[in-house]
Amino acid sequence: NAGVTQTPKFRILKIGQSMTLQCTQDMNHNYMYWYRQDPGMGLKLIYYSVGAGITDKGEVPNGYNVSRSTTEDFPLRLELAAPSQTSVYFCASSEHRDTNREQYFGPGTRLTVT
Amino acid sequence: AQSVSQHNHHVILSEAASLELGCNYSYGGTVNLFWYVQYPGQHLQLLLKYFSGDPLVKGIKGFEAEFIKSKFSFNLRKPSVQWSDTAEYFCASGGGFKTIFGAGTRLFVKA
Numbered sequence: 320n321a322g323v324t325q326t327p328k329f330r331i332l333k334i335g336q337s338m339t340l341q342c343t344q345d346m347n348h349n350y351m352y353w354y355r356q357d358p359g360m361g362l363k364l365i366y367y368s369v370g371a372g373i374t375d376k377g378e379v380p381n382g383y384n385v386s387r388s389t390t391e392d393f394p395l396r397l398e399l400a401a402p403s404q405t406s407v408y409f410c411a412s413s414e415h416r417d418t419n420r421e422q423y424f425g426p427g428t429r430l431t432v433t
Numbered sequence: 434a435q436s437v438s439q440h441n442h443h444v445i446l447s448e449a450a451s452l453e454l455g456c457n458y459s460y461g462g463t464v465n466l467f468w469y470v471q472y473p474g475q476h477l478q479l480l481l482k483y484f485s486g487d488p489l490v491k492g493i494k495g496f497e498a499e500f501i502k503s504k505f506s507f508n509l510r511k512p513s514v515q516w517s518d519t520a521e522y523f524c525a526s527g528g529g530f531k532t533i534f535g536a537g538t539r540l541f542v543k544a
Binding site: 323350352354359360361362363364367369375377409411413420421422424425426427 | 437469482529532535537
């Protein structure tokens with residue numbers, strides 16, 4: 320299993336540009352998540368999905384959109400990039416709704432908005 | 434709102450020194466606690482987790498953590514660190530989409 324894969328690994332955007340961060344998992348997990356990681360702030364949940372066709376907002380959803388058309392894919396869309404969105408983005412998945420199950424993380428995407 | 438506090442943001446140790454990283458969580462009903470590690474340039478991976486049973490939890494690579502209910506703590510320990518333990522360590526509580534992460538502790542182990 321490849322686990323959770325993300326593309327691209329690095330990206331530089333200009334203010335106002337848009338982009339999609341791709342995330343794919345091959346573990347047949349129903350639950351998927353997008354986090355952003357900022358220095359000294361830990362990970363903050365942007366959006367999550369409990370299955371294909373179902374998504375919901377996390378703690379910091381403003382400026383982002385997601386979709387979940389298949390179990391495997393959970394892309395994150397930035398429509399109008401802003402410097403505040405400079406961060407490292409992690410996609411994750413988990414097997415089950417039980418909260419004692421760990422999350423499996425992708426390698427991350429480092430995004431810089433200038 | 435639930436929260437997770439990690440006491441130290443940066444820790445520097447020499448090889449063979451003992452490690453203890455502090456973590457306190459706010460009570461939110463069912464207790465599910467995790468320690469994740471992020472090695473340089475790599476993704477987060479699970480070190481260990483606690484959700485019930487023996488409060489002393491053993492994880493990978495010689496790490497362990499003790500759940501102390503009365504102190505709302507879940508400190509991570511290792512008796513003797515190695516240079517390869519250099520990483521960022523995150524404590525988390527809740528699980529699933531309710532997971533709350535601490536700010537992280539950067540550990541640097543001097544060879």
